[in-house]
Amino acid sequence: MDAYTVVGRIGEGAHGVVVRAVHNNTGELVALKKVPLRRLHQGMPTTALREIKALQQINSQHVVRLLDVFAEGAGFVLAFELMQGDLGEMIRDATRPLTPPQVKAYLHMLLSGVAFLHQRNIMHRDLKPANLLISEKGQLKIADLGLCRVFSRKGRRLYSHQVATRWYRAPELLYGARQYDEGVDLWAVGCIFGEMINCSPVFPGESDIDQLCVVLRILGTPSEVSWPGLSQLPDYKKITFPESKAIPLEQVLPDASPDALDLIKKFLVYFSEKRISASNALMHDYFFSPPLPTPPTEMPIPPTTKPSPPATQEYITDFPITDITDSIAARLDALYMNLSSAAFSRPRELGHVPSLSLYSRNTPLLQVPKIRRPQSHLQPAHSLRATVHQAKPVEPRHSAPALAPQTSTSVNTPGALTVDELRELGKELALGLAPLL
Missing domain, CATH: 3.30.200.20 (Phosphorylase Kinase; domain 1)
Structure with missing residues (x-):
């Protein structure tokens, strides 16, 4: 180091x-x-x-x-x-959407790298946009080979099916297959290709079962005719889905050209052996029809400065902040009227608008300040930020009335809130704040 x-x-x-x-x-x-x-x-x-x-x-x-x-x-x-960024950043950059020539160039570089690995009997098993890095010259390179394995088409070697990120996981892996080949990478290439065209994932499942459901809903229910050996997969009989017909990919990828649709259909095939290889895909008409791939010297460069993630306790509101503060104040007013006046640091009748201070014996537990609408002009909603702060214990105010000492555990101090009362108060506050979150 x-x-x-x-x-x-x-x-x-x-x-x-x-x-x-x-x-x-x-x-x-x-x-x-x-x-x-x-x-x-x-x-x-x-x-x-x-x-x-x-x-x-x-x-x-x-x-x-x-x-x-x-x-x-x-x-x-x-x-x-050192690489400048990854393909995922380029896809998500709404200010610079990928053009068809740029998509074609990225796919050509991806297939060149995948073909290089497969010719050496190496399957990556975790291809996704985040693992495809972009250099400062706009060149795409495959990274993160932590799950790669050497495969053999003739052997009966078993592999783990818990590989690949869910959205790019081949259907045989979703059915628990332990014997597979480079076809799992080719399926992922098809998913990445569609994501570059659509600027969104093609199969965005929320769980492993939902992922399989999303694939079947778009490509249709497979059978032994379209997928030989389907019924022999380990998890095939563990779950069943309703029969569904395939949705035309023209509807799923409306911005894709006819050549692009033809190529992606050759990747997204249920039967692994029928998927087009990376070397054959490089010779597809898609790469030789206009518009041609963007030259390497004209490829976009990932931004050098990336926005820092927002603070964990900072939230941007969609409406004026006073809508929140007035609702909280109204809820506290209702609680103020329902609770005994002895539980507050000053009586309500004095005309003073105090902070709502909850006491247990002689120690204040929480202080929630009353919030009133400011008299100044409201700022635009998009410029306001609501920050949640953890309440801290505060010292009793000098004006707070002295509480009588508690002589035994069975006698409650006047003005003190019991644990059950605090719990009920918390539920009230949660109910009041839930519509605002």
Whole structure:
């Protein structure tokens, strides 16, 4: 780690933190992936070992380069070439929607990398936009090979079906298949292709079962004719879905050209062996029909500065903030009238509008200030922010009446709220605030 100087933070994944650093001798910017060893007695995680071994043997312009591996404390660090962003960011950027030539260029680079891996009998098993990185020159490269495995079409080797991100998971994996091949990557390529065209996921399932339901609803219910061996899959008989007819992809992807629809239909096929290979897809008419792919020198560059995530307790309202404050004040007024006046720091009859202070014995538990509509002009709704603050214990006001000491646990102090009363008050406050959240 002494050879690098950390200059910024990129993000945090499932296996560690990724930071931006510069090599002290060469001045090269790199991405350092710090992987902690949480279970020292088990050694290095198998996902990390697979990624290191695969990247050390792969030398392709379409796969991210591993520059160095070294130990650091109770863990190790992987040094990668620094990439500017990922394909997911480019798809979500509403200010710069992807054009058909750019989609065609990205898909060509993706298929080139997938073909390179499959020719070496390596299946990635976790292709998704977030794992497709974009360089500062606009070049797409495949990254995160932690789930990659070597496959053999002739062997009977078993693999885990709990791989791939749900929206890009092939149907055989959703049915619990333990024997599969590179077809799981080709299905994911079809999903990514459709997402680039539609700017939204093609199969956005909310759970594994819902994911399978969404696929069947769009592509139709499969059968042994369209999917040989379907009934032999481990989870096929565990769940049944109503029969449904396929929805034309022209309706699912209305912005796709005829050539694009023809190609994506060859990826999104139930039977894995019928899916078009990556090398054959590169020769499809889609890449040779106008508009041609965008030249590499004209590809968009991910933004260098990314917006920081909002604070965890800060929320932007869709309406004037006084609507919230007046509703809270009205609810507190109702509670004020229903509770005994002895529970407040000052009597209501004095004409004073106090804070609602709840006391247990001699210690105030919570103080909620009364909020009134400001007399100044209202600000625009979009410029207002409502921030939730945790209430802190406060000292009793000097004007608060002295409470009689409690002589035994069976006698309640005048003005004190019991645990049950506090619980009921909390329910009232929750009911009053629920319509506003």
